Amino acid sequence: MKLLVTGGAGYVGSVCAAVLVEQGHDVTIIDNFSTGNRNAVPKRARLVEGNLEDKAAGVLSEGGFDGVIHFAAQSLVGESVEKPAQYWQKNLVATLGLLDAMRDNGVSNLVFSSTAATYGEPHTVPIVEDMPTSPTNPYGATKLSIDYAITSYAHAYGLGATSLRYFNVAGAYGDIGENREVETHLIPLVLQVALGHRDKIFIFGDDYATADGTAVRDYIHVRDLAEAHLLALETNQPGIHRIYNLGSGDGFSVKQVIDMCRNVTGHDIPAELAPRRAGDPAVLIASSDKIKRELGWNPKRTKLETIVRDAWEFTRELGDQAHSAKR
Ligand code: UFG
Numbered sequence: 001m002k003l004l005v006t007g008g009a010g011y012v013g014s015v016c017a018a019v020l021v022e023q024g025h026d027v028t029i030i031d032n033f034s035t036g037n038r039n040a041v042p043k044r045a046r047l048v049e050g051n052l053e054d055k056a057a058g059v060l061s062e063g064g065f066d067g068v069i070h071f072a073a074q075s076l077v078g079e080s081v082e083k084p085a086q087y088w089q090k091n092l093v094a095t096l097g098l099l100d101a102m103r104d105n106g107v108s109n110l111v112f113s114s115t116a117a118t119y120g121e122p123h124t125v126p127i128v129e130d131m132p133t134s135p136t137n138p139y140g141a142t143k144l145s146i147d148y149a150i151t152s153y154a155h156a157y158g159l160g161a162t163s164l165r166y167f168n169v170a171g172a173y174g175d176i177g178e179n180r181e182v183e184t185h186l187i188p189l190v191l192q193v194a195l196g197h198r199d200k201i202f203i204f205g206d207d208y209a210t211a212d213g214t215a216v217r218d219y220i221h222v223r224d225l226a227e228a229h230l231l232a233l234e235t236n237q238p239g240i241h242r243i244y245n246l247g248s249g250d251g252f253s254v255k256q257v258i259d260m261c262r263n264v265t266g267h268d269i270p271a272e273l274a275p276r277r278a279g280d281p282a283v284l285i286a287s288s289d290k291i292k293r294e295l296g297w298n299p300k301r302t303k304l305e306t307i308v309r310d311a312w313e314f315t316r317e318l319g320d321q322a323h324s325a326k327r
Contacts, residue, residue, distance in 0.1 A: 001233070002026045002064050004107075006052050006098065007072030008045065009036025011180070012113065012166070015173045016069060016226040018042045023230070028065075030055045030072065040176050053094045057101040067109035067233050068102060070095065073143075076184055077117060080139035081279045091142035092149075099153055110150065110161040111232045116218075116245070116284045118144040118165060125251070126218075126287035129165070129243050137279030151241045160236035167218040167247035167286045169225055171307040177222075177314030187219070187308065190258055191315040194265040201269060203254050205276030208283075214254035216283040218247035221301035221310070231295040244295070247286025248302040257304070264308045 003020060007013040008029030014036070020027050027045040030052055041047050048055050052072045060068075073091050074080065080087045095112075102110065117140030118133045135141040146163075153159040170178070170187045178188040192198045206213035228246050236242075252260070255271075262269050291297040301307065 001066040004028050004030065004059060004065055004068045005045070006030045006056070006068065006070045007036065007113075009033060009038065009041050010071055011176070011178050012169055012222060012225060013071035014040035014042070014176050015222045016071070016229050017045050018173065018176060019226045019230065021045055028059060030059060035180055037179055040179070051094070053097050056098045057104070060101045060105040060107055063105065065105070065107045067111070067236070068098070068107060069111045069113075069229055069233065070098060071113045073113065075115070075139060077137050077139050077279045078184060078277050080137050080142070084138040087138045087142050092145050095146045096149060099149060099159070102159070103153070103157055108159050108238055109233060109236045110159060111229050111236070112146065112150060112161060112163045114143045114147060114163040114165045114243070115140060116165055116167045116247070116286065118147065119284070121281045122283070125283055125285040126249060127245060127285065128287045129245055129290055136281055147243065154239055154241040158238045159241070160238045161241045162232035162236055163241070163243045164228055164232060165243065165245045166225060167220055167245070167284055169222050170219050171221040171223065171301065171310040172314035173223045173226070175314070175317065177311060177318070179318060186254060186257055187261070187311050188315065190261040190269060191265065191312055193269050194261060194267040194312070195315055195319045197319065199270065201258060201271045202274035203258070203271055204274055204280065206273055210253055210282060212253050212255050215280055216251040216253050216285065218249065218251055218285045219257070219304055219307050220247050221299065221307050224299035224301050227299075228291060228295070228297050231297055235295055244291035245286040245288050246291065247288055248299065249286060249288060250302070250304070251283060251285040252304055260304050260308050261312075264305060264312050
């Protein structure tokens with residue numbers, strides 16, 4: 001298939017692009033490198049550098065595209081609380097432009113990178129797809145608004161689309177992993193402490209209504225996540241918008257994640273309590289039964305230990321490269 005991957009230099013986007021290329025697809029990536037990495041772009045993919053809103057129409061008008069996987073977005077919960085305007089512009093407005101460019105050029109197969117943050121604070125866990133959506137932060141609100149737009153485009157214009165609501169993506173695939181200039185995610189930060197690149201990890205709040213008081217998340221391996229995108233792309237039907245959760249179905253608290261990182265790395269990893277982070281729900285755990293049942297998604301790396309091990313291997317490799325670059 002000839003595919004457009006927006007945000008294909010980002011963490012999840014580049015793993016997905018790598019898998020697509022490996023499977024023989026013809027991949028064009030649009031990325032502005034605001035958070036992505038140049039060396040994460042697969043060699044055999046074509047790169048169009050720039051903002052989605054400036055590039056999508058031109059690229060799609062070249063013709064022949066069979067589908068779009070849309071990752072490009074601003075995706076930090078805390079930052080979205082501080083800078084909502086940026087999130088509405090870069091997420092909602094840019095995506096509306098992409099949807100119209102797809103429509104103008106007869107491209108009707110879309111996989112959209114969505115998030116558990118669309119649900120907000122769930123009343124019960126695990127979260128199933130038909131639970132109420134009530135985002136607790138602007139990031140989740142922008143992604144939910146896009147889902148509404150996609151549903152209406154499917155009904156009115158025959159778009160075939162799948163929104164994948166990711167829970168907490170982690171791990172690495174070969175030499176692609178979490179490598180952001182400004183890191184805010186728990187597992188890569190904890191591993192940077194293990195590597196000696198940071199002094200300690202801050203635990204954002206220990207007064208949540210959870211067993212140990214710290215927030216609980218469902219961690220999913222990035223390679224399993226990529227697989228779900230391929231399944232979605234291959235099974236989209238014109239006029240239908242499907243929504244699936246993607247998680248491992250197990251919840252781990254911040255303290256449990258830190259302990260797992262201590263076990264895997266063999267390092268002490270000092271931790272210090274800090275206030276809660278704005279916009280953080282207490283517990284997010286997915287039910288992914290729907291995508292398993294309907295698309296036959298079969299995640300293979302569901303253990304937190306596997307996720308942390310792969311992330312650690314990547315982090316160490318990255319640390320070694322940085323070390324040799326300095327010498
Ligand atoms: N945390 C800490 N200390 C840190 C960093 C994070 O205690 O230094 C805590 C957070 O407060 C949160 C948990 O670890 O309770 C996980 O935080 P992350 O920043 O790793 O991930 P989030 O849960 O905030 O968000 C991620 C993605 C979102 C997605 C969400 C869905 O970044 O895009 O998972 O579950 F919406």
